[in-house]
Amino acid sequence: MTPLRIGIVGAGGMGMSHAAAISELGEFELAGLCDVDREMVEATAGKSGVPAFTDYTEMVRADRLDAVLVATPHYFHPPVVEHALANGVHVMCEKPIAVHVRDAQRMIDAHAGSGVRFGVMFQMRTNPLFRAVHELVASGALGELQRTNWIITNWYRPQAYYDMGGWRGTWKGEGGGVLINQCPHQLDLMQWICGMPVRLRAHCRLGARHEIEVEDDVTAVLEYANGATGIFVTSTGEAPGANRFEIVGDLGTVIVENDEVRYCRTAMSVRQHIATADKSFAKVDVEEVDVPIPAGGGAHIDILTNFAAAILDPELAVVAPGCEAINQVTLQNAMLMSGLQKRPVELPLDGDAYVAFLDDLIASAAQ
Numbered sequence: 001m002t003p004l005r006i007g008i009v010g011a012g013g014m015g016m017s018h019a020a021a022i023s024e025l026g027e028f029e030l031a032g033l034c035d036v037d038r039e040m041v042e043a044t045a046g047k048s049g050v051p052a053f054t055d056y057t058e059m060v061r062a063d064r065l066d067a068v069l070v071a072t073p074h075y076f077h078p079p080v081v082e083h084a085l086a087n088g089v090h091v092m093c094e095k096p097i098a099v100h101v102r103d104a105q106r107m108i109d110a111h112a113g114s115g116v117r118f119g120v121m122f123q124m125r126t127n128p129l130f131r132a133v134h135e136l137v138a139s140g141a142l143g144e145l146q147r148t149n150w151i152i153t154n155w156y157r158p159q160a161y162y163d164m165g166g167w168r169g170t171w172k173g174e175g176g177g178v179l180i181n182q183c184p185h186q187l188d189l190m191q192w193i194c195g196m197p198v199r200l201r202a203h204c205r206l207g208a209r210h211e212i213e214v215e216d217d218v219t220a221v222l223e224y225a226n227g228a229t230g231i232f233v234t235s236t237g238e239a240p241g242a243n244r245f246e247i248v249g250d251l252g253t254v255i256v257e258n259d260e261v262r263y264c265r266t267a268m269s270v271r272q273h274i275a276t277a278d279k280s281f282a283k284v285d286v287e288e289v290d291v292p293i294p295a296g297g298g299a300h301i302d303i304l305t306n307f308a309a310a311i312l313d314p315e316l317a318v319v320a321p322g323c324e325a326i327n328q329v330t331l332q333n334a335m336l337m338s339g340l341q342k343r344p345v346e347l348p349l350d351g352d353a354y355v356a357f358l359d360d361l362i363a364s365a366a367q
């Protein structure tokens with residue numbers, strides 16, 4: 001098989017990590033590296049023996065690419081993705097696909113009818129643990145959703161992290177803080193497994209623990225269409241922090257913590273038990289059920305392997321398609337807007353209203 005020619009836009013930390021993964025995959029051949037840092041990209045590309053570019057449009061034009069992988073800071077994802085799609089080039093985009101839902105929707109519209117694949121680097125969707133939970137919930141085993149709860153506070157970052165890259169920790173450079181940088185995987189998994197809420201209310205603290213413009217501490221309360229509620233808590237300023245995801249349904253509970261899944265199945269519907277039990281302190285019988293978790297998975301290379309396979313086989317689904325990535329952007333935008341405007345936000349979000357809100361944040365930070 002002739003390998004697929006892929007170019008990387010953004011030859012920083014993630015871009016070069018993906019370049020290393022690509023070199024291990026027979027399906028792809030690294031055909032170009034693009035970065036606005038000319039000196040760095042020429043030196044790096046030279047070592048890999050591939051052409052260097054400082055303009056992605058030139059790389060797409062010059063190199064007869066089959067695919068591009070976009071690993072720039074967030075604000076540059078939409079123009080690069082849209083350009084590639086318009087030129088019939090398959091796209092793998094780093095998370096988040098965009099800073100706001102308006103751009104995300106435009107990218108999805110650009111993809112519709114393009115005839116190429118558009119995937120997102122949500123590698124945690126390939127983690128067997130989360131795949132197992134996704135399948136369990138999708139099978140209906142937990143019954144009607146009652147409550148979700150994700151505490152993801154082990155994203156600790158010292159000030160030096162925010163100081164190392166000009167784009168980090170600023171509205172203009174990154175478009176947000178912990179929600180947009182660290183949490184896209186959890187926000188995506190939460191919606192992938194539990195569905196989207198219809199409304200949320202958040203409390204966001206800007207620079208609570210760091211010298212940054214953006215949020216580093218968030219508590220959000222989600223409401224689902226059936227009345228179920230969810231909590232999402234995150235921070236980059238706690239130690240050791242926690243990572244616990246809990247899903248409660250009418251027929252059982254799943255808890256993901258410490259790389260383990262705990263699944264407790266109720267002997268009957270809890271709703272029914274509440275209505276029919278005749279003893280005032282009766283309990284619902286519960287049994288713990290083993291959830292077999294295969295080894296491996298969850299790495300970037302799994303997403304790239306699927307991406308290559310999906311390019312070659314139009315029948316194969318992309319693990320994390322671009323059209324689904326708008327949900328993570330929606331949750332992040334809505335939490336931030338709700339937290340800073342101190343009001344509940346209805347979903348789906350008004351993209352124009354969010355852009356105006358973000359523009360105000362950028363303008364006020366510049367004063």
Ligand SMILES: NC(=O)c1ccc[n+]([C@@H]2O[C@H](COP(=O)([O-])OP(=O)(O)OC[C@H]3O[C@@H](n4cnc5c(N)ncnc54)[C@H](O)[C@@H]3O)[C@@H](O)[C@H]2O)c1
Pocket residue numbers: 009010011012013014015034035036037054056071072073074076094095096121122123165181
């Ligand atoms: N999937 C994951 O687990 C994961 C982990 C870390 C980062 N990321 C994501 O990867 C992306 C890149 O993050 P990073 O940590 O590698 O950042 P980085 O700062 O290390 O690298 C970004 C690179 O993009 C270059 N760049 C900026 N604008 C450009 C443009 N218009 N055209 C070409 N190059 C441009 C910069 O010069 C830099 O070299 C971000 O979206 C980030 O959220 C994903």
